[in-house]
Amino acid sequence: MEHVWLRGVAEQFGIAGGLRQLGGEYDLNFRGRTSEGDVIVKAMRPQGEPALVDQQCAAINHALATDPTLPLPRLLPAGGNRFWQNVPDAQGQQRMVWVQRAFTGIPMGEAGPQPPAVLAELGALTARLDLALRDFKVTAAPDAAKWDLTEAGWIKPHLDVLEGARRTLVAGIVAAFEALKPALDRLPRQTIHNDLNDFNILVQPRLGEPARISGLIDFGDMTDGPRVCEIAIAAAYAILDHETPEAALAALVAGYHDVSALSAEEIGLIWPLVRMRLAVSVVNSTIEAKGRPNDPYVTISQAPAWRLLENPAIDGELMGARLRNACGLPVTDAAGRIASWIAAQRGSFAPVLGRALDGLPVGSLGIAEATIPQNPFELRADEARNLGTGLGITQEWWLGQYGEPRLVYTDKAFRKGPWLASNRRTIHMAVDVFGPAGEPVRAPLASKVALAENRKGHLDYGGVVILEHRTPAGDIFHTLYGHLAADGAAKLKPGQEIAAGEAFAKLGPAEENGGWEPHLHFQLALTLDGMGHDWPGVADPDDWALWQAICPNPAALLNLPDETVAYQAIDEAALLIERKTRFGANLKLSYKKPVTFLRGWRHHLFDAMGRPYLDAYNNVPHVGHAHPRIRKVAMDQLARMNSNTRYLHPAPMALAQRLTAKLPKELEVCFFVNSGSEANELALRLARAASGGYDIVTPDHGYHGNTTGAIDISAYKFNKPNMGGRKPWVQLVDVADDYRGRFRRDDADRALHYAQQVDGALAAIAERGGKVAGFIAETFPSVGGQIIPPPGYLAAVYERIRAAGGICIADEVQTGLGRLGDYYFGFEQQGVQPDIVVLGKPLGNGHPIGALITTRAIAERFAEGPEYFSTFGGSNLSCRIAAEVLDIVEEEGLSANAKAMGDKLLAGMRALMDDYPCVGDVRGIGLFLGLELVTDRETLEPATDAAAHVMNRLREMRILVGREGPADNILKIRPPLTVGADDVEMILDRLRICLREVEAAR
Incomplete structure (x- = not known):
């Protein structure tokens, strides 16, 4: 024991194994262990006052007597009627020492x-x-x-x-x-x-x-x-x-x-x-x-x-x-009185624009109703000047809503953090009245000018005026008028009085009002505390309750009912109930707290209130959400025709040419379907037709789709309850996981050892009197845990399958089309050439299309059977979209970006391993990445709860990732290929926080 002078105390209270010193400014604090749990030993500074220690002990016991469940120290009696005793320290100075039960926690x-x-x-x-x-x-x-x-x-x-x-x-x-x-x-x-x-x-x-x-x-x-x-x-x-x-x-x-x-x-x-x-x-x-x-x-x-x-x-x-x-109090003592007085005067205020506003159309720039701006991070000048046209409104006069979550506020000033996915201000705190430039703007009641200036910045207010008003009770409130003509605001002086109904400004043209379609931004404030004369016109959704109290709906001052201009947001709780009512219970939602998304752009999604999220999970939008080129192609084709494949059309041919140009020349025949599931189902038919066999060899915990045939070969599904288990004609081999699998990275021959399991599978097929049709695997198993098989694995597997007369199928749904950076397809990394390649959801960037590409010999054997037809597989629309996806990957350099960002993210996550022992492994290529969490790096015990915690905490921090692996302990990171360096930094920064929480909870 380092502090030998405390040995007697340790013996008295049964403290074994020594004392660990804790922090303290004046007194000494130690932690020790007894058979009944940990204790804290406190040693007061020399010449301490007994009255102070007695007082502490008395206060603690008094508080516990009053409220026994308070988490306060439980004091251990030192003998007699005291909880402390005098002990001479190493210098012989008397210290008062007392002992209390330790708490869990830090x-x-x-x-x-x-x-x-x-x-x-x-x-x-x-x-x-x-x-x-x-x-x-x-x-x-x-x-x-x-x-x-x-x-x-x-x-x-x-x-x-x-x-x-x-x-x-x-x-x-x-x-x-x-x-x-x-x-x-x-x-x-x-x-x-x-x-x-x-x-x-x-x-x-x-x-x-x-x-x-x-x-x-x-x-x-x-x-x-x-x-x-x-x-x-x-x-x-x-x-x-x-x-x-x-x-x-x-x-x-x-x-x-x-x-x-x-x-x-x-x-x-x-x-x-x-x-x-x-x-x-x-x-x-x-x-x-x-x-x-x-x-x-x-x-x-x-x-x-x-x-x-x-x-x-x-x-x-x-x-x-x-x-x-x-705390549920009014933001000022006068706030309630002001709001009540304004509501009582509704209908008697002078018309702000010299005309009645009831009956005007109400347009919505809300995220649920509008696609303005197309890029939620950059409002174009033409979009700002033509808001009504963008909404399909043809009238000159119309109203914009209060409390509406909008994405039109794209300047960095609206962002509240360093990342694109940081909080941003989206909720409109005013009523907009759109009308012709030059229309006079009038005071709704007697006023005094508090501010009049011209804010010339792009998408700022232009001319802006703040008027001060006083109720009969003497309470003061203010109204703001934005997007005015510059000359009117310039003529006003602070303190100038304006009568009710008096014109004091005009609606400004776009050249003077900040660049917007002419309109009045009309806002009410019950207090100027914290705002002064620089009012925010838009609120952060997380602060909406506060700003709604400060700047309530000003409809009454416009002689309108509140509900006329109050935005009705999606009721997400009702939406969740409706989903549970209308859909099957096994149609699951992601995350402990589900989230509603209404817009997407590149690698970001936006919820119902306009909050941005970094999408580091969805590989479906391969080239990014809402890509304008895909939108343009889809609109163009829908304006022409969309029919089935019984007619000639150049689009399927163009897509086939682009795909086969990326593949070995022997893979030259294409089949287009509606999904990866359908493509894998079709692959089984081709393999059986070409081989004459029926049995399939596939890695454990694989997933190939939701059709009956695909589920039959997907251990991830058929091993779940009520799924019937493995069919006799399916033989499983281990996933080639060299981190926690049977053969690990210290085994130089691990690839061969995993491949040799195919020999056992083929023997089992022969024993049951079957014949192998083929081997199918996700080239890099995703559901299995974002696994990168050891080099040479697939080559050894394919050799064995082909020797037995089987067909080798590469399921590239997760890994194809440039996601891996250096490799356009995963099988290239393994140095093999499949007989059949399957592609799925990323090919259409969210539009339903899948593809199967194979050799002519296999296709001809399949053609000996009945006609193959898919009504929508390979439709004109689907093929044009898929071809555009391939072009975008090429022309925007997305494969190179996948490599650069993947390398950066991989290096950053591996660096985290030095500080956080819960990270057992980091693996991946390009933007196909996995981070495996364990409770112990020696035993590799899966940290399933920790992975769930990190996934859900990242969602709270506006980052979407998934969770996979047989034990659900692997974080799956596979964002759209557009992700950038700042996004990678955000992922690493937030991951660090989550991993610190995991370590603290261990």
Whole structure:
């Protein structure tokens, strides 16, 4: 034992195996193990005050007596009536030592930023602790009064320890604190913990669900103070390095409020107090670091504290409204009165555009109704100038809706993070009135100009005016008028009064209004807190509840019913119920929380509220979602004809020429069908016709489609319950998995050993009196776990099958057409030439088409049977789309991109293995990749729950991946071939977070 002076304590409490020292600013903390579980040994600094320790123990026991389920330390009696004892340390100085049961879990500071659900739980537990301590009286105060937030002004004389901009920043925080100090001093006081920092809060990470708060520890800094100080201290550390600190703080405060209601005054103090606590932290750590330069404890939170304090994206003025809204309170005291007054006056306001608006057509630019813009990341100028035409609206006057999720806001300013799939603002917070440029714009009621300016940026407001209004009760609200003519706005002056119905501006032409089709953006705001005169006109869906409260539907000011211009979003809960009602229960949805997608572009999908997701899973949109060239070809062909294959047409011939040009010359005959399943079913027929046999050899856990014949050869399906199992004419061999399979990478002959299993399969066929028809395999097994067979495997297999008279079928649905980068088809990597190649869903980029290409000899044997016909297989439309897909792969360099991005992603994921032992293997070629999770790298125990956790967490982080393998422990990554370097960085960044969570939960 390193600290031999604690040996007696260890023996007294049955601690075996030594003590591990933990962190602490002044006192010593150790962890040890007993037969009844782990304990924490706390040794107070020398000359500590017994009254402080007695007080801590009494407070803990008091709180537990009041609320027994609080996650607080359970103290072990030290003898007599005390929970502590005096022990001389190595220097002979007396220390008070006490022992308590340890908690499961780790400090929140080690676990990393927590999701809102965990922070809400923390808020609720903080409230429960405050309630449990409110009638406990603090009689002994700690020496470190510097942590009493009500006295935080002590740092003001010490600001010279900071430099430059940081000193200025903290000086501003101190000034704000001094301004609120009288209000803080008026609040009721009670006993509070006073130090719920992220290392005094323990969390128990869990897979598949949020962590839970498992412990609140260290009562050594208890003091008497307002409960908002308790909230601010807990929040200050809990939101450090959080990607959305505002939402994190709101979740914590709402959790507290749900248990113990806060007043509006208290809520308004929380954010300034959070900042002041962090200011104290950075000033104190800077001072302490000068005297203890080698002690990491004193600076442990300094860097993240500065990152939060210096974060320019946090709008402090808006925080009060955000927290009030999170607690279910009006965003201002006057908000409810203003909204009620406006609603009561509906129908009596002066017409804003000099005419009645009821009866006008209502158009929708919503994601569910519109395809504007075609590229959701770039609104073209012609699209912005012709919104109505794009929607098929022919009238000059029409209305655009409030609360509508739109993709037309494509500038980077609308994005809230570094990635294309980061949160972006999409929800329109105004009503649009489209009409002719030059139409006068009038005040709906008596007003005063608050702002008038011309914002000339592309797709900005152009001329914009904000008017101030006052209700008879004296409550102030504002309206904004955007996309005005430049000259009208220029003539107005702040403070200028405008009468009800008075024209003060005109609708601007596109040249002056930011480049838009002429219209009025009409928006109402019940408060300017956090907005000033730079109003956001569009909200992040994740913040919609807040912005809906600040900027409600302005329909009443236009003398319209709210429902006339209120967007009706898809009811996703009802949609899910309807799906369960109308479809079979075994038609499954992806992810623990299903997601509704309405638009796609390249390698991104957009949900019903316009949130973007990085699609790293779907190999169907081979060249990207909604490719404009495919759309153009499809529209062109549908305008001509789409019929069956009994007639001559150049499209099937053109597709056949393109496909065979990429294949060995012997593979020259094509059959076009509607899917990979159909193509594999057809492949079985050809193999049987050509070989005269019936039996099939195939790797275990393979998947070849959903037709009856395809399922019969797909162990992934026929081994499931109620599927009847393996047919006698199907022989299984092992998947050539050299990571966890029978023959592994340390075996130089593993390819041959796997191939030799075919000998046993052929012998079994002979024993049952059968004859082999062929061997079929996904060239690189996907459902089997994104497997790359060892070199030489297929060559040895094909040799054996052909020697027995069988046909070799390569199922290239998952791997063909350039996905592998260096190889157009997977069989090329294996150095073999199949007799039949099968292609499926990627060939049509989502349009139903499959293909089978074979030799003339095999095709002729098949032709000796009955006529082959597929009504829609090889239709004019399908063939033109498929040919365009092949051209796009070639002309846009997508094979080269698959190699470059695949290599980058593969290298990045392999680098993660150094930090995260749960990653057992990373494998793949091009954009066909797998990451296998294990609980132990020696035993290779599959980490199935961990894989499910990572997949669902990535979905929460706006990245779609799949999960495969016999144990469902392999993350499947196979994005459209358009994926870029930034997307790869996002995947790696988010993966790192998820893997850290997995390790924390182990």
